[in-house]
Every structure is written in C-alpha cells, then in structure tokens.
Amino acid sequence: MTRTHRSAALLAALILLLAACGGADADDGAATGADSPDTEAAEAGGEPIVIGAIFDLSGATADVGTPFADGAKAYFEWVNSTGGIEGRPVELLNADYAYDVANAEQLYSQYVSDGAVAFSGWGTGDTEALRTRVTSDEVPFVSASYSEELTDPAETPYNFVVALSYSDQMRVALRHISDTAGGHAEVAVFHHDSPFGESPLEDGETYVQEQGLDIGYRAYAMPAEATDYIGQLTQASQQGAQYAIIQNVSSPAATLARNIAEQGLDMTVVCLNWCGDELFIELAGDAAEGALGVLPWTPPGQADDLGPAGEYLEEQGTSPEDAGLHFTQGWYQVSVIGEGIRKVITDGQEVTGPNIKTALEEMDPYDTPVSEPIDFTADDHAGMDAAQVWEVQDGQWVSVSDAITP
Numbered sequence: 001m002t003r004t005h006r007s008a009a010l011l012a013a014l015i016l017l018l019a020a021c022g023g024a025d026a027d028d029g030a031a032t033g034a035d036s037p038d039t040e041a042a043e044a045g046g047e048p049i050v051i052g053a054i055f056d057l058s059g060a061t062a063d064v065g066t067p068f069a070d071g072a073k074a075y076f077e078w079v080n081s082t083g084g085i086e087g088r089p090v091e092l093l094n095a096d097y098a099y100d101v102a103n104a105e106q107l108y109s110q111y112v113s114d115g116a117v118a119f120s121g122w123g124t125g126d127t128e129a130l131r132t133r134v135t136s137d138e139v140p141f142v143s144a145s146y147s148e149e150l151t152d153p154a155e156t157p158y159n160f161v162v163a164l165s166y167s168d169q170m171r172v173a174l175r176h177i178s179d180t181a182g183g184h185a186e187v188a189v190f191h192h193d194s195p196f197g198e199s200p201l202e203d204g205e206t207y208v209q210e211q212g213l214d215i216g217y218r219a220y221a222m223p224a225e226a227t228d229y230i231g232q233l234t235q236a237s238q239q240g241a242q243y244a245i246i247q248n249v250s251s252p253a254a255t256l257a258r259n260i261a262e263q264g265l266d267m268t269v270v271c272l273n274w275c276g277d278e279l280f281i282e283l284a285g286d287a288a289e290g291a292l293g294v295l296p297w298t299p300p301g302q303a304d305d306l307g308p309a310g311e312y313l314e315e316q317g318t319s320p321e322d323a324g325l326h327f328t329q330g331w332y333q334v335s336v337i338g339e340g341i342r343k344v345i346t347d348g349q350e351v352t353g354p355n356i357k358t359a360l361e362e363m364d365p366y367d368t369p370v371s372e373p374i375d376f377t378a379d380d381h382a383g384m385d386a387a388q389v390w391e392v393q394d395g396q397w398v399s400v401s402d403a404i405t406p
Helices: 003-020 039-043 062-081 101-113 124-137 166-180 201-211 230-239 250-262 278-288 307-316 325-346 353-362
Strands: 049-055 090-096 118-121 141-143 185-192 215-222 243-247 268-271 292-295 388-393 396-399
Touching: 049 062, 049 101, 049 325, 062 090, 062 250, 062 307, 062 325, 090 101, 101 118, 101 124, 118 124, 118 325, 124 141, 141 325, 166 185, 166 201, 166 215, 166 243, 166 292, 166 388, 185 201, 185 230, 185 250, 201 215, 215 230, 230 250, 243 250, 250 268, 250 278, 278 396, 307 325, 325 353
Parallel strands: 049 090, 049 118, 118 141, 185 215, 185 243, 243 268, 268 292
Antiparallel strands: 292 388, 388 396
C-alpha cells in the first residue's frame, strides 16, 4: 500500500467513526467546516472549548500536511470520546488552507471571532504573518512551523514552537557532519523556496563561523514547479559538496535523492524534520539508503510505546507504521494545547488565552513517547533543545546518535 493510500484509508476510517458518533461536518476542507464535539463528550457536560486549526491538505506541503492533520484531528476526537478535557468537550474549527497565507489570515480571523481560545497553525510564512495579530488577540498559537523567529516570548509572547527549531536542527546536522567527516566537509543546503525553506539558512552559516567548523556552506533553492534538481546539483558538484542537507518536505527531497543517485554523485543526503519520514524512503527507493536525518519525532516503528495515539490506532485497526511519523507528530504536538488547557481547568481558572499561555509556561516538562521532553518557560518558547541523528538502513530509519544539543 502506498503512503497516499495509507493516509486516505486512515482518513476514511476517521470520517466513518465521526459519522457514527454524530460528529464532524463531512466538508472538512470548507472554510466554515468544523469538527463538533461528539455525542459522548457532549453528554459529559461542560461548556465546549473552541480551538482553531489550519492544515495543508492540497497545497505545496500536503504530502506531509495530510498525515499531520489526520493525527491532530484524531487527538481531539480521542479527547472527546474519553469525556473531553476535565469534562469539557473540544470544538475544533479547522480547514484546508492550501498553504496560502491569505487563506490562513482569513481563517484565523474567522475562528478567533467564533471563540477560539488557542490555535494550531502550519506554515512558516503564515505563522510569521499572523504573529502580531496573535499577540494582540492573546491567542496561544502552536504551529507546525519550527522557525526560531517564533521562540522568543519577548518578541512573540503567544507563539510556542513545540519541536527543535529548524535552526537548531541545522546546527545538529552541521555538528554531526563536523564530528564524523574526518576533515574538511563541503555542505550544500537544498531548501524549499519559501520562508519555511529559508528559515535556518543564515543561522546555519553563522553557526559554522562561530564554532570554527571546517565546513564549506552554500544554499540552493528548490523551485516548487521543478521536476528535477539537476541544475542545482551541477552547481553543488562544482562546489565539491559531499553532503546535501535538505530543508524541504518528503516528495521533492526524494526527487533530489534520486537525482543524486542517477548522476552518480558521492553526496550524503541529510534530511531535516519535514523530509525525515517513511514517505521519503518510499519515494526515493534505493536512493534513500544511507541518508541521514535530524528527527525531533521518533518514527512509529522505532518507538517502544505510542501511548494513547497507539491505543487509538489499534482501535481503528491501523498500524502505527501505516499511520506514519507525521500522524503521531500531529497528535502529540496538539496534545500540548490540550495539556495546557487541562492545567488551566485543574487550577480552577477560566479557559482564556492568557491563562493557557501561563499554564504552558509553568507546567512540568511534557513527556511524549516520540520525542524529547517538551518544556516551555516564561523566557523561552522553544519546546525542545536536542534531537537524535538517524540513518536509513535497509529501508528503515535507525538511530545512530544520542540526542545532540547544538
């Protein structure tokens, strides 16, 4: 079964279950579509808690956006099916924004107007575009963008970056290369041609200089419409690149890996978060062997226990491997919002944006079965400070390092 078919099958299972429970609007991608609390949670009593979310199901990052959305929506479905958050059901207002900043801004405004007290975002461009409004509206915003620009509460007090930032992922990759290359290394950074792709570039170059690493460093944009990256690889070959760090999603990363193999280049691929997954391996085939990845989220097949997400998948008759890394990433990323709200309620406070923000900053480090502990403070909204390096061996991601703090 292909990755696309697996995602479609899982989504179909979720829709069937929601229909059986009298739940979400079936037109989930419409701007007005929302996942309503299911019957069991509503019967538990309590005023619904409204949360907004945008997902990329049809845009430039839909290959990873779809399983992430499946996992995020499944988490809130599971919450409602188990009685809500401290007895209060969650109403998830969500839509496919197709990786379009204007759509994100419109949907954000709509959902906040409809009472959303927290928000799950997606892309770097739209998250950075919304940060001033998020601050003004006092709405905690947990995004799938891991831009380091969003981690300083002095600048963006209501943005929370759950995973290791893109810049820290780049630093981990460069540190690992420096420690294992056995001498000078030339690094080519291939990146999505967007704020997402560009986010860690300058910080990576600064890290090389400040740490005195014996590394040559150049960046190459990967145009969205490209069907291959032979031109960029020609330039990287002239650079003498031995490593290709990729800040992009799985499909273009797999194309680049295949191009490297087809050209007979001696160049090791290094994926950052959004291409370090099972879809990259599936699409790249043999060209994926030996690729490295800085993975803040553990591949499901390598985790001992997926906790509630694993129990949910078992109930749905879906294996963790079929659901994929980004499903569990989506689940545990939005569960941070749920845990913050839970602390607000158990502390006897009103569920408001400012109270959720304070709860996220004050709660104990949040342990998940698929990541380093997630910990925020009033001075730092970067949730993780380390990640492991993994390698593709016999078609599987295998850990090849302890957690590295850059």
